[in-house]
Amino acid sequence: GMGGMDPFAAMMGGGGFGGAGAGAGGVGAPPVSNEPPETVYASQLQQLKDMGFFDEAQNIRALQATMGNVSAAIERLLQ
Numbered sequence: 001g002m003g004g005m006d007p008f009a010a011m012m013g014g015g016g017f018g019g020a021g022a023g024a025g026g027v028g029a030p031p032v033s034n035e036p037p038e039t040v041y042a043s044q045l046q047q048l049k050d051m052g053f054f055d056e057a058q059n060i061r062a063l064q065a066t067m068g069n070v071s072a073a074i075e076r077l078l079q
Contacts, residue, residue: 037064044070053077 038045038056041063047070048059058077066072 041068044068044073048073048077 037060041060044063045056045059048063051074053059053074059073062073062076063070065076
């Protein structure tokens, strides 16, 4: 059956954008939600810094809003 595929399909299919019902937390939190965002997004924050985005709080907000997608975060930061 398809049972084994479902969790992966849900993860890959942008399910996190589906609103509150999606996933366990429904908040769009990263998998390690008990970690501070500075830790969860350490590599993305470094990339943003390398590109000249030095406001860490703003960078974190953009990364949280885009679930860690650096290029989408940059688009938000440039708006």
